[in-house]
Amino acid sequence: MSVHPIPAAEAMARLEGFSAIIDARSEGEHAEDHLPGALNWPSLNNAERVRVGTLYKQVSPFEAQKIGAALVARNIAAHIEREVLDKPKNWQPLIYCWRGGKRSNSLALILGQIGFRVHLLEGGYKAFRSALLADLPAQVARLNFRVVCGPTGSGKTRLLQALREEGAQVLDLEELASHRSSVLGMIPGRPQPTQKRFDTLVWDALRQFDATRPVYVEAESKKVGNLAVPDSLILAMRDSPCLLLQLADDERVALLLEDYAFFARDTDFFCRRLDALIALRGKAVIDEWKALVKDGQIEPVVRALLLQHYDPGYASSTRRNFNRFGDAPILAACDRSMATMRTLARDLMASEN
Structure with a gap:
């Protein structure tokens, strides 16, 4: 035997x-x-x-x-x-x-x-x-993170995708968590993994990174949907160098309309998700947004969500949670296209060398 x-x-x-x-x-x-x-x-x-x-x-x-x-x-x-x-x-x-x-x-x-x-x-x-669980902090400690910040719709996920395509090391927590990390971030047909599974996926990604090269990660809160980011990782992210991705409001709205197209296809689902904002925005505002959605006017609702819900307090909140946000260099995207994101990714990687 x-x-x-x-x-x-x-x-x-x-x-x-x-x-x-x-x-x-x-x-x-x-x-x-x-x-x-x-x-x-x-x-x-x-x-x-x-x-x-x-x-x-x-x-x-x-x-x-x-x-x-x-x-x-x-x-x-x-x-x-x-x-x-x-x-x-x-x-x-x-x-x-x-x-x-x-x-x-x-x-x-x-x-x-x-x-x-x-x-x-x-x-x-x-x-x-x-x-x-014992090894996670050690895996985090050996790595150097670059935290991609930017308001909702600025293209942070697209930039991470472009960085990965260009050969950079990327930790995409939203991909691992099957959630876009906001009240409206649920992805239809993609249930989130269990917390144990998420921890394993994060550990498995971390252990494969080369410690001599930076790891790019999107700025996240402590939770991605229903899942908690490991304490050691969120603390390391909050003390890591930041990058600030900027994109014009019209481009941000267009990007969200592309990335969240399922809301336009399933307006009942969109309205149910909007209900989660009643406590923050008030029933009258949410009812107004839901009426627009049912009338097929998705664009003004997305714009209102950006400017009235997501944007207020973004910079102060990020500065409060990410210690080095105030020193973040600006990455100005002229549009939301992947070609632009790839150009930014190449320039960013060249500056790291």
Whole structure:
């Protein structure tokens, strides 16, 4: 048998060295969060896990273990037939479950007896999660951030995209969080990940950056939608050099109409999101905006949102939260096009060298 227990911290440092990373937990557990790149080979699927758990509580652990063993054996056989028969002898997977217990041990035992060199994550996902939270501050501390600031609609996300296209290192927190980080930032059809998943995605991005080069990130509040940015990261961002992206109001309105086109297509959804602003803007204002939306007049509502809701207090709020905002060089975009953003990105990267 060739099964080798490995501590979580060591496994995290060697993730790219395994032939595959296999999550033996159920589909639901895997969806909540998993190791980067992990494949899901459930030893017990969602329904089976409930069935065995119910037996364990209502009948006896012994009866649950008999049924569980039969289900696990059947599932492992299916995984081997589907995924393993074409694997060479030097295939070396890392396997884990919740706490390194029976589910991952069963799979590891059989794969080891076949002749594969199997690594078993000590402590399972729970140990990985603890090690990740401990390592996040260290990953943040070794990096130098450049925080892209600018009022709503100024093209910060487009500039990050252009920087990435030009080869810069970019941490796009809104992309990772599946949210555009405002009251209206929900993206239809894209639910946000769990907080655990978001933390893993952030850690996975951070660990791959080259510490000798800057990392560009958009100025964010503590929360992106329902998700909290890790404390160490938000503190580092708030103490990092800033850049101020500026774009004319007409261009900002046009940019938002392009990026939030789904609001024009689904006016009922737009109106429901506007309801979230009643406490801040008052019911009369929101009712007026909703009437315009229902009449197909999206542009004046977007302009009002920018000038009356988002812009007031932007500079003072950013200066209060980002210590070096007052020294931010201005990046003046002549328009909202990606060609302009790419030119700004190239100039910015050249100035860093």
